[in-house]
Amino acid sequence: MAQAQQAGQQKKPRTAITPTRDENFPEWYQQVIKAADFAENSPVRGCMVIKPYGYALWENIQRALDDMIKEEGVQNAYFPLLIPLEFISREAEHIDGFAKECAVVTHHRLEKGADGGLVPAPDSKLEEPFVIRPTSETIIGDSMSKWVQSYRDLPMKLNQWCNVMRWEMRTRMFLRTSEFLWQEGHNAFASKEEAHEDAIKMLGIYERLYNDWLAMPGIAGEKTADERFPGAAHSYTNEVMMQDGKALQACTSHDLGQNFAKSFNIQYQGEDGQMHLAHTTSWGLSTRSIGGLIMTHGDDDGVILPPKIAPYQISLLPVLRDDQDSSEIIAYCEKIRAQLKAKNIRVHFDSSDERTSNKMWAAIKKGIPLRVEIGKRDMDAGAVTHTRRDLGRESQISCSINEFIGNVEKILEDIQQTMRRKAQDFQDSHIFDLKNITEMKEFFSADKTGFVRMNTDILNDPAFALLKKDLSITPRCLPFEDKGQKVIIGKSY
Amino acid sequence: MAQAQQAGQQKKPRTAITPTRDENFPEWYQQVIKAADFAENSPVRGCMVIKPYGYALWENIQRALDDMIKEEGVQNAYFPLLIPLEFISREAEHIDGFAKECAVVTHHRLEKGADGGLVPAPDSKLEEPFVIRPTSETIIGDSMSKWVQSYRDLPMKLNQWCNVMRWEMRTRMFLRTSEFLWQEGHNAFASKEEAHEDAIKMLGIYERLYNDWLAMPGIAGEKTADERFPGAAHSYTNEVMMQDGKALQACTSHDLGQNFAKSFNIQYQGEDGQMHLAHTTSWGLSTRSIGGLIMTHGDDDGVILPPKIAPYQISLLPVLRDDQDSSEIIAYCEKIRAQLKAKNIRVHFDSSDERTSNKMWAAIKKGIPLRVEIGKRDMDAGAVTHTRRDLGRESQISCSINEFIGNVEKILEDIQQTMRRKAQDFQDSHIFDLKNITEMKEFFSADKTGFVRMNTDILNDPAFALLKKDLSITPRCLPFEDKGQKVIIGKSY
Numbered sequence: 001m002a003q004a005q006q007a008g009q010q011k012k013p014r015t016a017i018t019p020t021r022d023e024n025f026p027e028w029y030q031q032v033i034k035a036a037d038f039a040e041n042s043p044v045r046g047c048m049v050i051k052p053y054g055y056a057l058w059e060n061i062q063r064a065l066d067d068m069i070k071e072e073g074v075q076n077a078y079f080p081l082l083i084p085l086e087f088i089s090r091e092a093e094h095i096d097g098f099a100k101e102c103a104v105v106t107h108h109r110l111e112k113g114a115d116g117g118l119v120p121a122p123d124s125k126l127e128e129p130f131v132i133r134p135t136s137e138t139i140i141g142d143s144m145s146k147w148v149q150s151y152r153d154l155p156m157k158l159n160q161w162c163n164v165m166r167w168e169m170r171t172r173m174f175l176r177t178s179e180f181l182w183q184e185g186h187n188a189f190a191s192k193e194e195a196h197e198d199a200i201k202m203l204g205i206y207e208r209l210y211n212d213w214l215a216m217p218g219i220a221g222e223k224t225a226d227e228r229f230p231g232a233a234h235s236y237t238n239e240v241m242m243q244d245g246k247a248l249q250a251c252t253s254h255d256l257g258q259n260f261a262k263s264f265n266i267q268y269q270g271e272d273g274q275m276h277l278a279h280t281t282s283w284g285l286s287t288r289s290i291g292g293l294i295m296t297h298g299d300d301d302g303v304i305l306p307p308k309i310a311p312y313q314i315s316l317l318p319v320l321r322d323d324q325d326s327s328e329i330i331a332y333c334e335k336i337r338a339q340l341k342a343k344n345i346r347v348h349f350d351s352s353d354e355r356t357s358n359k360m361w362a363a364i365k366k367g368i369p370l371r372v373e374i375g376k377r378d379m380d381a382g383a384v385t386h387t388r389r390d391l392g393r394e395s396q397i398s399c400s401i402n403e404f405i406g407n408v409e410k411i412l413e414d415i416q417q418t419m420r421r422k423a424q425d426f427q428d429s430h431i432f433d434l435k436n437i438t439e440m441k442e443f444f445s446a447d448k449t450g451f452v453r454m455n456t457d458i459l460n461d462p463a464f465a466l467l468k469k470d471l472s473i474t475p476r477c478l479p480f481e482d483k484g485q486k487v488i489i490g491k492s493y
Numbered sequence: 494m495a496q497a498q499q500a501g502q503q504k505k506p507r508t509a510i511t512p513t514r515d516e517n518f519p520e521w522y523q524q525v526i527k528a529a530d531f532a533e534n535s536p537v538r539g540c541m542v543i544k545p546y547g548y549a550l551w552e553n554i555q556r557a558l559d560d561m562i563k564e565e566g567v568q569n570a571y572f573p574l575l576i577p578l579e580f581i582s583r584e585a586e587h588i589d590g591f592a593k594e595c596a597v598v599t600h601h602r603l604e605k606g607a608d609g610g611l612v613p614a615p616d617s618k619l620e621e622p623f624v625i626r627p628t629s630e631t632i633i634g635d636s637m638s639k640w641v642q643s644y645r646d647l648p649m650k651l652n653q654w655c656n657v658m659r660w661e662m663r664t665r666m667f668l669r670t671s672e673f674l675w676q677e678g679h680n681a682f683a684s685k686e687e688a689h690e691d692a693i694k695m696l697g698i699y700e701r702l703y704n705d706w707l708a709m710p711g712i713a714g715e716k717t718a719d720e721r722f723p724g725a726a727h728s729y730t731n732e733v734m735m736q737d738g739k740a741l742q743a744c745t746s747h748d749l750g751q752n753f754a755k756s757f758n759i760q761y762q763g764e765d766g767q768m769h770l771a772h773t774t775s776w777g778l779s780t781r782s783i784g785g786l787i788m789t790h791g792d793d794d795g796v797i798l799p800p801k802i803a804p805y806q807i808s809l810l811p812v813l814r815d816d817q818d819s820s821e822i823i824a825y826c827e828k829i830r831a832q833l834k835a836k837n838i839r840v841h842f843d844s845s846d847e848r849t850s851n852k853m854w855a856a857i858k859k860g861i862p863l864r865v866e867i868g869k870r871d872m873d874a875g876a877v878t879h880t881r882r883d884l885g886r887e888s889q890i891s892c893s894i895n896e897f898i899g900n901v902e903k904i905l906e907d908i909q910q911t912m913r914r915k916a917q918d919f920q921d922s923h924i925f926d927l928k929n930i931t932e933m934k935e936f937f938s939a940d941k942t943g944f945v946r947m948n949t950d951i952l953n954d955p956a957f958a959l960l961k962k963d964l965s966i967t968p969r970c971l972p973f974e975d976k977g978q979k980v981i982i983g984k985s986y
Contacts, residue, residue, distance in 0.1 A: 042632070043580075044573040044623065049636055052568035052651070059569065075545035076552065080537040081574075081625070081656055081672050082596070087536075088603065089610045100603040103575070103623075104613040107597040108660040110581065110624070117582045120597040120622055129613055130537065130596075131603070132574070132625070139535070143542055158545070163574055163656065167601040179574050 015300035016365050025244040030173070032294055035365040036303045039173050046171040046178030050287070053366065056311035058181065058287055062161060064213045064309065065183065065285060068205050074157040074185060079139050081162075082130035087138035090263050091231070101167040103132040103178075132165040137231075137256075137282055140186045141264030148278055150269045151190050155198070159185040174291030175248075175493050182286035188266060188278040192257070195279035196234070199255035202283040203236040206251040214289065215306040215420040216240050216296050217427050218250055219451070219488055221477030224459060229282075233257035239476040239488060241427040242295035245449030247476045247492040250292050253283035291493070296423050297390075303367035304389050306419050307412040312348035314340060314408075315363035319356050319375035332379045336372070339405050345412070364389065369415045370408075390415050390422075431488070437463055440489065444471040451476065451490040459487060508793035509858050518737040518788075523666070525787055528858040529796045532666050539664040539671030543780070546859065549804035551674065551780055555654060557706045557802065558676065558778065561698050567650040567678060572632050574655075575623035580631035583756050584724070594660040596625040596671075625658040630724075630749075630775055633679045634757030641771055643762045644683050648691070652678040667784030668741075668986050675779035681759060681771040685750070688772035689727070692748035695776040696729040699744040707782065708799040708913035709733050709789050710920050711743055712944075712981055714970030717952060722775075726750035732969040732981060734920040735788035738942030740969045740985040743785050746776035784986070789916050790883075796860035797882050799912050800905040805841035807833060807901075808856035812849050812868035825872045829865070832898050838905070857882065862908045863901075883908055883915075924981070930956055933982065937964040944969065944983040952980060 017035060021028045033039055038054030050058065066076070082105060092100075106120070106129045113119035133139065140158060148156055165179045185202060189195040203220060210216040223235035232254040239247040258277045260266070266278040297304040307313045318333045320326045330351050340347050348368060350359045356373075363371050371387045378385055384404040388395040388411070399407075430450030434440050440452050444467075458464050459475060468474060476488045510528060514521045526532055531547030543551065559569070575598060585593075599613070599622045606612035626632065633651060641649055658672045678695060682688040696713060703709040711733035721728040725747040732740045751770045753759070759771040790797040800806045811826045813819045823844050833840050841861060843852045849866075856864050864880045871878055877897040881888040881904070892900075923943030927933050933945050937960075951957050952968060961967060969981045 042573045043577055043635060044575045044632075047573035047575065049573065050571040052570045055570045056568070058571075075549070077545045077548045078543040078551075078674065080535045080540035080542065081658065082537045082540065084536055085603070085611055092611060100611070100614075101601060102603065103598045104600040104603065104617075105596045105625070106599045106613060107622075108594060110578070110593040110595065110597065118578055118585060118593070120599060121593075124597075129600075132598070139537075142536060143533075165574065181571065 016302050016361055017300050020300040021243060021298070026172075028298075028300075029291075029295060032298050032302050032365075033173055036294075036367060038290065038294075038303075041173070044178075046168050048173050048177050048179075050181075053311060054290065057290060057293075057305070057309065060309045060311065061209070061213070061289060062183075065205075065209050066161075068209065069159055069183075069185065069202075072157065072201070072205065073155075074159045074187070076160060077158050078160055078162070079133075079136050079143065081133055083133050083136075083139050085129050085131060087142065088131055091138050091260075093263075101169075102134045103165050103167060105130040105132065133162075134164055134166045135282075135284070136160065136162075136164075136184055137186065137260050138264065141260050141266060141280070144186070144188055144278070144280075145265045145267070148188055148266055148268050151271055154188060154190045154268060154278065155194065157185070157187045159183055172291075172493075174287055174294070176288075180287050182284050185281075185283040187281045187283075188261070189280070190268065190270065190276070190278065192279050195257070195281050196255050199234060199236055199253045199281045199283070202281065203238065203251070203253040206253065206283075206285055207238055209285070210238060210240065210250060210289075211420065213306065213308050214293055214296075215308075215416055215423060216250070216292060217420070217424040219427075219431075219477060219479050221479040221482075221488070222484070223252075223477055224475045224487065227475060229254045231256060231259045233259070237477050239451075239490075239492075240292050240296060241430060241451060241490075242292070242493070243298070243426065244295070245430055245451070245491070247451065247488075247490040248288070248292040248295065249476070249492065250289060251283070251285040254281060256280045256282060295493075297367075297419055301392075302365035304419065305367040305369060307369040307416050310367070310369050311346065312366075312368050313346045313370065313412055314348070315359075315366075315368040315371045316340075316347050316349045317356060317359050317363065317371065317373050318351055319373055320353075321376070325376050325379075329374060329376060329379055333374050336374070336384065336401065336405075339401075340408065343405075343409065345408060370411060372404075386411075388415055390419055437461060437467065441467060441471070444473055444491070451488050453479075453482075453486050453488055456485060456487050458489075509795050509854055510793050513793040514736060514791070519665075521791075521793075522784075522788060525791050525795050525858075526666055529787075529860060531783065531787075531796075534666070537671075539661050541666050541670050541672075543674075546804060547783065550783055550786075550798070550802065553802045553804065554702070554706070554782060555676075558698075558702050559654075561702065562652055562676075562678065562695075565650065565694070565698065566648075567652045567680070569653060570651050571653055571655070572626075572629050572636065574626055576626050576629075576632050578622050578624060580635065581624055584631050584753075586756070594662075595627045596658050596660060598623040598625065626655075627657055627659045628775075628777070629653065629655075629657075629677055630679065630753050631757065633677075634753050634759060634773070637679070637681055637771070637773075638758045638760070641681055641759055641761050644764055647681060647683045647761060647771065648687065650678070650680045652676055665784075665986075667780055667787070669781075673780050675777050678774075678776040680774045680776075681754070682773070683761060683763065683769070683771065685772050688750070688774050689748050692727060692729055692746045692774045692776070695774065696731065696744070696746040699746070699776075699778055700731055702778070703731060703733065703743060703782075704913065706799065706802050707786055707789075708801075708909055708916060709743070709785060710913070710917040712920075712924075712970060712972050714972040714975075714981070715977070716745075716970055717968045717980065720968060722747045724749060724752045726752070730970050732944075732983075732985075733785050733789060734923060734944060734983075735785070735986070736791070736919065737788070738923055738944070738983070740944065740981075740983045741781070741785040741788065742969070742985065743782060744776070744778040747774060749773045749775060788986075790860075790912055794885075795858035797912065798860040798862060800862040800909050803860070803862055804839065805859075805861050806839045806863065806905055807841070808852075808859075808861040808864045809833075809840050809842045810849065810852050810856065810864065810866045811844055812866050813846075814869070818869050818872075822867060822869060822872055826867050829867070829877065829894065829898075832894075833901065836898075836902065838901060863904060865897075879904075881908055883912055930954060930960065934960060934964070937966055937984070944981050946972075946975075946979050946981055949978060949980050951982075 109121040109124035111121040218238040218240035234255040602614040602617035604614040711731040716728035727748040
């Protein structure tokens with residue numbers, strides 16, 4: 001934004017990312033990922049390579065969420081990657097709409113083929129193929145059926161951090177890839193009420209992660225019957241509005257009732273001495289959250305990361321012009337770095353011989369929340385010049401080193417809050433209460449940005465079913481705050 | 494051991510684990526895993542379920558190692574689970590002895606078969622099959638070939654924590670399973686010397702993890718040519734002696750020379766302006782470490798965990814006999830627990846209504862390093878009764894709560910050191926310096942416990958090649974401390 005003014009009014013603003021969000025939002029998204037060095041496409045169709053900077057972000061998300069779910073008494077465990085086909089068949093019997101696009105393992109050995117390359121050895125064909133887990137309800141259900149014997153074993157709360165695979169035809173990095181990373185939680189309870197409350201509680205934990213760590217608001221609520229996870233009694237979601245007005249289903253939590261307990265025979269002996277089916281939930285959050293983070297906070301210069309989750313909270317850049325001063329400036333920076341480190345602040349110190357403007361743009365494109373530039377003048381004055389990534393060049397301030405060190409946590413906290421508020425304001429100002437299907441049709445036909453909120457009557461209107469397809473819209477959720485009386489409708493990722 | 498004395502001299506000692514180590518070491522191992530609730534076999538052939546207590550141990554190992562490798566400038570990333578067959582073929586061209594037992598993905602969709610169950614849809618057959626990664630040299634090499642352009646990009650140090658799969662015929666939990674969890678590091682350097690030093694340095698980090706955290710000694714050294722990783726110029730290992738005298742290859746670090754760089758075209762432009770092949774290393778440590786931990790430290794009552802890595806360092810057990818005192822004792826325990834928590838000590842507080850002796854045995858079988866039992870008498874006296882898992886009942890001490898809290902870190906540290914020393918003593922006293930092949934043959938034919946150390950001449954003796962097979966022995970390594978002059982020979986896992 002600041003450069004726009006410098007470039008003069010006639011010229012098109014120069015941005016680090018081409019195209020801009022307005023010009024082409026989906027392409028902007030891909031370019032932001034590339035500019036930040038988060039990930040790239042791999043030679044395996046539909047799978048991505050998560051590069052170190054993107055993975056560091058995922059590690060921070062993992063750490064934050066893992067701490068929260070452990071506080072809830074959830075225990076991490078690990079279950080096999082491969083699922084026996086029989087398990088999937090058993091699930092498919094009980095559950096309509098089960099997704100069948102998945103990677104199937106049929107052989108267990110390679111051998112040299114006719115052309116000298118390797119081929120699956122015919123004599124290694126498996127009697128029963130396996131599927132790479134698209135999700136683990138079935139194999140975890142099988143274990144739970146052994147581990148749950150008595151009411152004393154309940155509740156049982158399990159989680160695994162793992163890779164899963166679904167054979168996706170159209171993929172987009174972080175948002176939809178054939179393989180992705182996630183956590184999947186699977187809890188079992190004695191009573192229907194406990195499971196129901198748990199599904200809502202775990203969604204609440206996700207909301208907290210999004211709000212407090214990722215500075216992402218969202219609309220929490222229940223999925224409509226059509227949009228439920230196959231086999232769930234109730235599905236809950238947090239739908240976050242991206243800057244193009246589309247919804248991202250940022251996580252889900254399902255009350256599975258007794259459906260999976262029935263398929264996998266999860267029974268317990270109650271205090272009454274009788275056998276009862278357990279009630280289960282499942283809840284998941286994936287690397288998709290990173291896609292949402294980009295589309296919530298990014299600007300035309302790239303991603304902007306909330307300080308609490310950013311791999312580096314501060315980019316420390318020595319401005320080196322004259323070789324003679326270089327070592328002094330670097331020593332001055334090291335002093336600052338040590339003081340920041342003592343406060344547990346994550347600092348990226350770039351003392352390479354790359355040009356300062358390149359380093360500065362790299363920090364901007366990587367979305368590092370606060371940039372500290374130290375030139376000879378700063379050093380001589382015992383000063384620190386710093387610029388907020390979220391507010392851009394206009395926020396540049398120079399202050400004494402002591403003042404900076406004393407205030408740095410407050411500055412980072414303010415960035416976090418400002419980002420959160422800005423996203424909330426955007427979302428709030430792009431939800432439109434409409435009265436009837438004509439208004440709704442107009443809204444989406446005109447390609448307006450945002451969500452529509454309507455009375456739930458519309459879900460029963462046959463005309464809506466047709467419009468959904470024509471306009472590529474879906475009911476995103478019945479918001480909790482509207483107590484099931486309203487439905488949020490939108491386009492989505 | 495303590496119970497042995499109680500049970501009287503005539504009777505067979507009562508132990509928590511049946512059989513004992515002496516009776517049947519492999520079966521003892523399986524029973525220890527079951528008793529500790531670490532893991533169990535899964536419905537997927539050759540794959541295990543890592544249960545919460547086993548996984549918590551793995552998380553602690555991960556955290557410790559991850560911190561160490563990050564200190565070395567290694568960055569975590571994530572690469573696809575599936576490897577294109579073409580990559581494996583390319584590797585196989587360059588490298589003899591490449592393992593071909595692996596899970597092959599050939600289809601991407603299921604459909605209803607004739608009998609109503611699900612089958613791979615014939616029209617979803619992949620043009621080129623994929624293999625589930627047995628290790629990721631190839632796919633990471635492919636990325637590195639793009640990421641490494643100039644000498645400025647080197648060294649590049651990447652690591653991923655992931656699952657891998659090899660189709661194993663004979664499996665044993667933690668030691669050899671078709672799927673297992675590990676980290677695999679892949680570093681690239683400009684010079685041969687740097688790569689060589691790096692392979693040795695990364696092995697040193699593993700040694701530190703084993704020594705300082707897992708209280709496991711071991712013999713670090715180089716693998717002989719026959720035992721090298723296919724394609725490696727040098728393979729390094731830490732061979733740890735289990736209590737049955739067998740060796741566990743506890744980790745490996747490979748200097749790959751330019752072999753993989755050649756296969757995957759990892760080239761950089763040097764300062765001389767010319768293109769050069771990079772030199773790479775790879776280094777891995779897996780859930781196998783947990784199997785080694787069990788077989789190093791376990792006794793006939795189960796596993797014994799070193800405090801630094803134990804999910805729970807202290808088991809806090811209220812001894813509840815009289816309902817009237819129960820709530821008071823529990824309150825007293827809560828006070829102790831809070832003081833331990835303030836010191837960041839991981840406490841398992843078991844206030845369930847299970848019988849005290851059952852709780853005590855559970856803590857023993859889970860290998861919790863220190864057990865604190867609190868009865869009414871302790872409470873009335875403001876005392877704490879504690880027993881070390883490694884020393885057994887004879888180590889039981891009662892002291893004041895203040896003394897205990899003041900000393901607890903020292904006690905845990907002493908357990909850690911004592912376990913380390915004991916394992917070292919065992920190893921040291923079971924390495925036998927033998928002079929010739931006759932002595933060696935006698936040693937292993939008599940099924941003696943331990944390693945044999947000999948001059949490396951034996952490796953060139955044709956008789957040794959025959960004996961290796963007959964006696965199921967292998968050269969484990971050329972120890973660093975013997976500067977390549979000696980070879981350690983043993984049976985192994």
